[in-house]
Amino acid sequence: MQKYLARRAFYAVITLLGVSISIFIILRVLPGDPLVAILGVEGHARMTPADRVRIMADLGLSDPLPVQYARWLGDIATGRLGKSFFRGDTVAEQILHRGPISAEIAILSLIVSWLVGLPVGILSAFKPNSLPDGVARAMSVLFIAVPGFWLGMLIVLAMLFWFGYKAPILIVHLWQNPWENLQIVIGPGVVLGLAQGAYIARMSRSCLLEVISEDFVRTARAKGLKEGLVVMRHALPNALLPVITISGVLLGFVLGGSVAVEQAFGVPGLGRALVTAVIERDIIVVQNLVLLYAVIFVLVNVLVDLSYAWLDPRIRYS
Amino acid sequence: MTDHTSKSERPGTLDRRTFLKRAGAIGAGAVVASRLSAPGLAGAQDATFRPDPAAKKGGTLRYAVHNAPAHFDVHQSGTVANIGPQSPMYDTLLRRSPKDGQTIIPDLAQRWEISADGKKYTFYLRKGVKFHDGADFTAEDVKATYDRIRNPPKGVVIPRTPLFATVGEIVVIDPHKIEFRMTEPRPKAYMLGAFASGWNIIVRKKTLDDNQGNLRQVMNYPGTGPFRHVSRKDKEIWIMERNPDYWNKGLPSIDKLEIYHFLPFTPELGASILSGRVDYARLLDPVSWRKVKETQGMTAGVFNQSVIQAFWTNMQKNKALADPKVRRAIHLAMDRHTLVEVVKDTAPMQVGGFVYPFHEMSTPRPELEKKLGYQKDPKPAVQEAQKLMKEAGYGNGIKNLDFVVRDIPTFKLWAVAIQAMLKEHLNIECTLRVVQTSVWFDEAQAGNFDLAISAIVSTLMDPSDIFSAWYGKDGPQNYSRWTNPAFHDLASQIERETDDTRRKAMVRKAEDMLEMDPPLIPVSYEQIYDGWYNKVKGQNPSTYFGIYDVVRWDNAWLA
Numbered sequence: 006m007q008k009y010l011a012r013r014a015f016y017a018v019i020t021l022l023g024v025s026i027s028i029f030i031i032l033r034v035l036p037g038d039p040l041v042a043i044l045g046v047e048g049h050a051r052m053t054p055a056d057r058v059r060i061m062a063d064l065g066l067s068d069p070l071p072v073q074y075a076r077w078l079g080d081i082a083t084g085r086l087g088k089s090f091f092r093g094d095t096v097a098e099q100i101l102h103r104g105p106i107s108a109e110i111a112i113l114s115l116i117v118s119w120l121v122g123l124p125v126g127i128l129s130a131f132k133p134n135s136l137p138d139g140v141a142r143a144m145s146v147l148f149i150a151v152p153g154f155w156l157g158m159l160i161v162l163a164m165l166f167w168f169g170y171k172a173p174i175l176i177v178h179l180w181q182n183p184w185e186n187l188q189i190v191i192g193p194g195v196v197l198g199l200a201q202g203a204y205i206a207r208m209s210r211s212c213l214l215e216v217i218s219e220d221f222v223r224t225a226r227a228k229g230l231k232e233g234l235v236v237m238r239h240a241l242p243n244a245l246l247p248v249i250t251i252s253g254v255l256l257g258f259v260l261g262g263s264v265a266v267e268q269a270f271g272v273p274g275l276g277r278a279l280v281t282a283v284i285e286r287d288i289i290v291v292q293n294l295v296l297l298y299a300v301i302f303v304l305v306n307v308l309v310d311l312s313y314a315w316l317d318p319r320i321r322y323s
Numbered sequence: 324m325t326d327h328t329s330k331s332e333r334p335g336t337l338d339r340r341t342f343l344k345r346a347g348a349i350g351a352g353a354v355v356a357s358r359l360s361a362p363g364l365a366g367a368q369d370a371t372f373r374p375d376p377a378a379k380k381g382g383t384l385r386y387a388v389h390n391a392p393a394h395f396d397v398h399q400s401g402t403v404a405n406i407g408p409q410s411p412m413y414d415t416l417l418r419r420s421p422k423d424g425q426t427i428i429p430d431l432a433q434r435w436e437i438s439a440d441g442k443k444y445t446f447y448l449r450k451g452v453k454f455h456d457g458a459d460f461t462a463e464d465v466k467a468t469y470d471r472i473r474n475p476p477k478g479v480v481i482p483r484t485p486l487f488a489t490v491g492e493i494v495v496i497d498p499h500k501i502e503f504r505m506t507e508p509r510p511k512a513y514m515l516g517a518f519a520s521g522w523n524i525i526v527r528k529k530t531l532d533d534n535q536g537n538l539r540q541v542m543n544y545p546g547t548g549p550f551r552h553v554s555r556k557d558k559e560i561w562i563m564e565r566n567p568d569y570w571n572k573g574l575p576s577i578d579k580l581e582i583y584h585f586l587p588f589t590p591e592l593g594a595s596i597l598s599g600r601v602d603y604a605r606l607l608d609p610v611s612w613r614k615v616k617e618t619q620g621m622t623a624g625v626f627n628q629s630v631i632q633a634f635w636t637n638m639q640k641n642k643a644l645a646d647p648k649v650r651r652a653i654h655l656a657m658d659r660h661t662l663v664e665v666v667k668d669t670a671p672m673q674v675g676g677f678v679y680p681f682h683e684m685s686t687p688r689p690e691l692e693k694k695l696g697y698q699k700d701p702k703p704a705v706q707e708a709q710k711l712m713k714e715a716g717y718g719n720g721i722k723n724l725d726f727v728v729r730d731i732p733t734f735k736l737w738a739v740a741i742q743a744m745l746k747e748h749l750n751i752e753c754t755l756r757v758v759q760t761s762v763w764f765d766e767a768q769a770g771n772f773d774l775a776i777s778a779i780v781s782t783l784m785d786p787s788d789i790f791s792a793w794y795g796k797d798g799p800q801n802y803s804r805w806t807n808p809a810f811h812d813l814a815s816q817i818e819r820e821t822d823d824t825r826r827k828a829m830v831r832k833a834e835d836m837l838e839m840d841p842p843l844i845p846v847s848y849e850q851i852y853d854g855w856y857n858k859v860k861g862q863n864p865s866t867y868f869g870i871y872d873v874v875r876w877d878n879a880w881l882a
Binding site for chain 2: 036037038039041042043044045046047048049050051052053055056059060063090091092093094099102158161162165169170171173174175176271273277278281284285286
């Protein structure tokens with residue numbers, strides 16, 4: 006197990022180094038001048054070549070690329086992650102302030118996806134081709150197809166025009182005011198969760214359909230066990246493995262989807278910070294947030310792999 | 324050079340001529356400002372903004388505006404993201420009256436004089452004014468501020484520098500008197516407008532010295548303004564409190580100012596005001612603004628913005644576009660009323676030509692709408708455009724134009740409409756290339772486009788400011804690389820002409836020249852939509868020009 010962990014950790018570090026190099030190069034190769042955002046349209050237009058040289062040097066952008074990359078790695082090592090080009094605040098501060106909101110949204114969406122997806126999947130699997138199964142399948146396809154940011158906008162507008170309500174506009178952490186915090190995260194959490202839940206419903210349905218035709222399920226029924234017990238004790242645990250795998254993959258989609266959904270709900274989380282940084286071409290912020298997302302994605306996938314051994318005694322890592 | 328002050332101060336020489344001269348010189352702003360405040364509230368020569376006697380004291384104003392500046396240096400900025408949240412902490416030498424947004428009134432300069440030859444501006448500064456850190460405000464601070472604006476240090480770029488190009492020397496006479504000596508005169512309205520610009524906040528000399536003249540990353544540098552910094556959360560909120568030592572006694576009325584960050588024209592901004600999360604919202608989208616208008620207990624305000632929406636024709640890259648007939652044809656092929664309609668749910672716009680359509684020197688709107696290119700019926704203009712294309716040798720149209728579009732909803736909507744108008748009316752075919760804002764400016768400055776659509780701003784409404792910045796031979800926003808020696812010569816005369824009547828005639832002539840040889844193709848002029856709850860009193864921007872001059876909130880109070 007330790008050997009396996011060490012190997013996975015090594016691959017994870019290599020993957021993350023690859024991601025960091027890719028994002029570092031891409032951000033510097035892509036067209037677009039961060040000085041437009043810094044100096045504004047008029048200021049940028051009036052900037053002399055000498056001004057440009059001075060400002061680029063101040064921002065550390067005139068150094069050779071290997072030096073800039075090494076400096077970034079140094080910033081990662083110190084935990085500060087570098088400073089925004091613009092207002093001088095460190096990326097670590099941004100992540101500490103906004104990260105908990107985005108993390109809550111991700112966790113909430115995961116919970117919603119399981120709470121909605123699994124029961125729907127079970128119902129569909131045990132009453133295949135029935136009316137409830139048809140409805141469940143149609144709803145699943147609907148929630149997979151509908152873009153989260155669009156649904157988010159509809160919800161925001163409906164709440165506003167019907168109830169004159171809008172969620173709090175500043176970040177309120179769970180430990181500061183749980184009620185206000187819930188109002189901020191519940192919208193994006195549910196919207197993202199419903200989309201994931203649709204995937205989980207479809208995956209759990211197909212896995213269960215496969216498992217319930219197995220001999221051990223037939224044996225359980227033959228023993229006279231109630232259908233609920235057959236499902237919960239025998240069929241479901243054996244059908245969960247692929248569902249857990251897809252949940253890990255879906256977390257990646259949540260991270261990506263949260264960028265647009267946070268924007269639609271006006272939640273000041275990391276997704277929104279990333280959008281703003283991309284618009285401003287604040288490449289220090291962008292590269293660190295993308296790397297953070299990559300770290301989370303790699304970590305979740307390692308945890309999913311490790312959970313297999315725990316869930317299925319037949320699987321052993323050596 | 325005539326020093327009006329020294330002559331007029333001789334005792335016993337107050338004849339009719341001297342009196343008239345003095346009346347004209349003491350507070351030239353008072354001349355510009357024929358709308359001086361009523362005697363009684365303030366002296367006839369002291370039009371300083373005074374508190375509304377009916378104003379209630381106290382309360383917190385929650386104001387929503389774009390509040391995520393790329394840096395904190397107001398002088399170096401050109402965006403509401405700075406002036407919106409930071410302005411309440413600072414004062415300027417002169418200011419536009421919050422009552423009408425136009426009249427120039429005293430601010431840190433209690434009064435001022437302009438020499439008869441227009442080459443010397445003398446400002447008498449208030450005594451007893453303190454910066455928020457407790458330091459005294461003196462003429463040295465004014466000198467340091469304006470020396471920096473007119474001649475920025477290396478690595479510092481200030482868009483307003485050209486406004487003070489003719490200031491040769493700034494001389495501190497004593498701690499409360501300062502002279503701006505000009506190399507040549509400029510129209511009074513132009514110069515006073517420059518001194519009253521909300522961008523030109525007065526900062527401490529020591530602050531500039533301590534930071535090598537660059538305040539981009541200095542969040543809280545002391546001002547003398549009505550509010551003091553309390554706290555700030557990036558891209559969320561900036562909180563300020565009433566400055567208890569403010570020199571203008573009785574102001575501000577409100578105790579606390581909370582400035583919330585929202586991007587302009589977003590449904591989120593509209594939702595914040597309609598749900599009552601904020602009291603006042605600036606830069607509303609039209610849909611939210613209309614809802615505010617319909618809502619009882621709320622007010623919807625509209626006023627002109629200092630921005631032209633236009634597209635540029637690259638004269639250096641494309642031979643056809645270098646021909647004035649082709650550019651005029653493109654200009655005439657635009658159905659501007661439809662272009663305004665196209666974006667009516669995205670951003671508020673109005674039809675205009677090459678000079679702000681609401682400026683007193685530009686062609687009045689009824690007259691403008693009789694001209695080709697501005698009529699509600701586009702047919703006569705299109706016929707003329709087709710004729711011009713034939714004369715220029717492009718009767719069969721032009722193909723493969725690269726049309727660079729800023730990735731902003733209004734520009735994307737317009738680009739499609741313009742593409743269709745060009746194809747339908749003139750058989751000009753273009754391919755749209757939508758790019759991020761930063762890329763757009765790279766491409767525009769590098770000349771990598773045939774057509775490019777965007778918006779540009781000016782500091783002043785005065786034509787000389789836009790003739791230099793937008794249409795000047797080396798103007799920073801002359802993306803077409805347009806030159807017209809006759810126009811540049813006329814613009815230079817307009818800049819120097821101090822007689823308003825003659826200047827107006829010259830501006831009209833300049834407009835005619837631009838119509839025939841367009842340096843850009845005007846699409847429309849922006850308006851600003853504000854919305855607020857009726858409990859917010861003392862603030863009505865309906866006659867303001869732009870969102871950069873009257874943004875201090877010392878005038879507001881809560882009922």
